[in-house]
Amino acid sequence: MKKKNGQLLQGNEAVVEGALYAGCSFYAGYPITPSTEIAEVLSIKLPERGGTFIQMEDEIASIGACLGASLAGAKSMTATSGPGFSLMQELIGYGVISEIPMVLVNVMRFGPSTGLPTSPSQGDVMQARWGTHGDHPIIVLTADSVPETFEMTVKAFNFSEKYRIPVILLLDEVVGHMREKIVLPAEGEVKVVDRLKPEMPPEWYAPYADTNTGVPPMAAFGDGYRHHVTGLVHDAQGFPTAKPEEVISGMDRLFSKISRGFSEVCLTEELYCEDAKTIILSYGSAARSARDAVETLRADGEKVGLLKLKTLWPFPKAALEKYANSVETIIVAEMNRGQIYREVWRVARGRWQVGKALAPYGNMLTPEMILDVARKVTK
């Protein structure tokens, strides 16, 4: 039901609405706080729309079932939190090398291990980047509000379909559980991307052939394009190979198909950055406090800006480079011990100072905590 003033929706419910909007027809999952609402609501809504919900025996099975469903042609999703995300790591790599689209939502909670259930944290940022073994590309998106959660869920599906890669939507407990106003878009208002299907005769189909985008078309099992899918390094036909030239071209294409899309995939939002001497860089729920702090500092006459990341990986380096000649300090505001801070430091190469405003104890980062750090810099 559309309401003229919008409606109150929880972040996790916005994931559901975004997934359904993007055409998700399969969900497999295992309950874990603070992500469980996603499974609960989809268990109701998916079958109403002809889709399939299945509760699996653990998180490994959940991501496995999603990858299988995707190979059978379904846009699929799973959702979890820290401990479950750790269990899923191996099959994330499977999805990457086998180029299987799917969306994995991790509503982060404080860890390691069981940690502080339901307490907010942004401690899985590096795990999302490097959790599965081996060099690999990955796309990791995040959101700081309920409307942005909807937006980024649709984008997660779009990127996964377009680039044939699992996309991780990294939310935090505050955003996942928070309820706020959202005006859901009408059908057709937001772009929805579907995977490219092969049009050539089946005998010409090579499921891992290079194309002008680097992304080969993807046939579903049962479509008449019989092919082999494996987690082994494979040739264009999908058959295992250890021939150096095939390994090199296959692995390079995995990376280059994403790097060719950097300008589309790396999403940021900027506020007052043009003349800023200090930029506060933040993401997820911490970015709400960062904006609050930036508004306060601007009202005090300080030249402070906000750079909000909506994509965490690939790291949106270009958005920082733009201000390399004007900014003096970038303060990273995040709810961990400095995972993106180190990334900003790496990109800075001494051209700007890097500060940090961190909340590493399971509490939300407050505007005051950011102001304390920023005022020391601006004064």
Added chain:
Amino acid sequence: MYKEIRLAGSGGQGLITAGVILAEAAIAGGHEAVQTQSYGPEARGGASRADVIISDEDILYPKARKFDIFLALTQEAYDKFRADLAPGGLLIIDGDLVDPAGDLDAKSVHITATVRKNFGDRMPPNVMALGVLQGLMPLVSERKLLETIKGRVPPKTVDKNVKAFKLGVKLGKALIDQPAAPSNEADL
């Protein structure tokens, strides 16, 4: 308008639902609203709290810090958060469950006892508490609140909850002109 509201007590009192109803009614009334919560691992019995911020502008930091309204339904909640009530803020306590120890700002209402007396043991105090708040300081229209309550409580309990809400409004209104009561109000 900019109001920060904290509803705090223990799991099972329905405070998160109360927060959701308040935020949803505010949005239906054309405001911005954000609702957040915090609770322990237990579904029932543990500490539980819901925050609602209602504003006419974008709400950034989503948690309540200096409450304009604080509803305390357990002693623990009162003791823990009393200091964060803004000067001149509205403090509502359940007089049977919280001893405010001479806190002159506390508006004491027998919410739980009244709910039990009228609706039995199984009914949570949350909707009546919303009524009390509405009687004392209406933040959104009563009609919108009632519509939202009807949509958010279990279908079989709609009538009871509507009654509980209206009773709460009466209790709240009756308190407006009274001086805040000391803790022994129950004994009077």
Added chain:
Amino acid sequence: MTTPNRIILDKYLRHNKKFPHIWCPGCGIGIVLAALLRAIDRTGWTKDEIVLVSGIGCSSRAPVYVDFNTLHTAHGRALPFATGIKAARPPLKVIVFTGDGDCAAIGGNHLIHACRRNIDVTTVVVNNYIYGMTGGQQSPTTPEGMKATTATRGVIDQPFHIAELAASAGATFAARSTTYHAKELESFILKALEHKGFSLVEAISQAPVCFGRRNGMGDPVEMVKREKELAIPISKTADMTFEEKRDKIVTGIIEEREAKEWTDLYAGVKKTAGEE
């Protein structure tokens, strides 16, 4: 007249995939795969509607050699992938080809839950009592006392009996045969394929290089003969004690019953949900 084995195999092997296969000389996996292909041939199913899924291990290399929709997943995870495929697209014929380690150790939890769901997937387990790909380590089916590179003084753990395990976990069809009884194996696999619900066929097989050699079992032919000697049809085991059965290979259909199948039940959920 039955079609010669060679013709059937030729029909289903992948001609655009360069052989040789990875299996050791005398290994039984090829016999099990051939039994599967003959059974598939008898179903009349098309190659396009069949999905063959495996995990990791020697047996799990089978899909790459055959011309279906084939999926070589991660260690232990064939059944979750298969479950996702079947649940998302029920008309597909989903078959899992796996080994004892893949299926009953790392994938053991997935196995019992696939059984419990009674989802219409057929699982063929090649049980050769050993981890072959990694060179002969103990598996969850290695009999007590047998030697492996990680149990050089003999295995002390009790083995799983996979078919019985599947049956007690809810599989509605479970059977066991051996590479010696290749025709019986084929007929059990055919029954499993045509069975509605979760079905499992355990194929006892020889691993001459990684298992037989270390346990003094002789060459592949002697190992296959040993299967014949140890095999006892389930019909003759009613009065036998657990101890008496311990060293035997109980063959036959362990479980066969009708029960509601997961994708059928979920179709009902969708219908009800759509009408609400």
